Amino acid sequence: MTTAEVERTKARDGLATTPDRALALAAHVSTPRAGAAPAGAWSAREIVLHLVAVDAQVWQPRLDSLAGELEPHWSWIEPGLWSGAGDDTLEGALAAFRAARGATVARVDALGEDGWLRHGTHATYGRLDLLELLKVLADHDDEHLAQLAGFIRA
Numbered sequence: 001m002t003t004a005e006v007e008r009t010k011a012r013d014g015l016a017t018t019p020d021r022a023l024a025l026a027a028h029v030s031t032p033r034a035g036a037a038p039a040g041a042w043s044a045r046e047i048v049l050h051l052v053a054v055d056a057q058v059w060q061p062r063l064d065s066l067a068g069e070l071e072p073h074w075s076w077i078e079p080g081l082w083s084g085a086g087d088d089t090l091e092g093a094l095a096a097f098r099a100a101r102g103a104t105v106a107r108v109d110a111l112g113e114d115g116w117l118r119h120g121t122h123a124t125y126g127r128l129d130l131l132e133l134l135k136v137l138a139d140h141d142d143e144h145l146a147q148l149a150g151f152i153r154a
Contacts, residue, residue: 008116011134016105018141019098022048022148026090029151044151047144048093052082055100059137063107065120066130072120108134 001009029044042050057079065072082100086092111118111130121127125136 004116008131011131011138012105012108014138015101015108015134015141018051018138018145019094019101021145022051022097023094025145025148025152026094029090029148042147044148045087045090045093046081047147048090048097049081049083049087050079051141051144052093052096052100053079054140055097055104056082059104060100060107062120062133063104063111066115066118066133067107067111069120074120074122076122076124104137 026044026048058077062072062074065074081087082093082096084096086095108115108130116130119127119129120133122133122136125132128136
């Protein structure tokens with residue numbers, strides 16, 4: 001495997017395992033129900049619902065545009081919380097995140113080898129190829145997984 005292929009595989013597989021990382025953290029969350037967070041902060045459930053919304057409203061459309069447009073342009077989008085069946089519990093939110101992330105990874109896979117050579121331009125981050133876009137996605141995941149980790153009992 002080339003260095004580029006190793007990086008691509010690592011990025012793709014990292015995205016695929018994020019729901020497992022979230023589930024592992026959530027297994028230790030001391031306050032998993034809505035409203036358990038300090039005033040003004042998201043609960044663990046809400047953090048996961050945000051990750052679902054971001055996959056559905058940000059990453060999946062961007063990956064779709066990479067597949068269908070020559071050089072897509074993306075604006076900054078900051079979704080709130082996903083709403084749907086099971087959104088009233090942390091367990092339901094985690095299941096929705098697993099499904100949404102599975103759909104995101106499927107889009108990455110569908111781009112194939114040529115997809116790794118495609119670029120888009122983000123209003124904040126500038127010109128990004130697929131690997132760079134996935135690194136932004138992973139950074140966003142890590143930020144919110146760190147918030148989840150803050151709910152773990154000491």
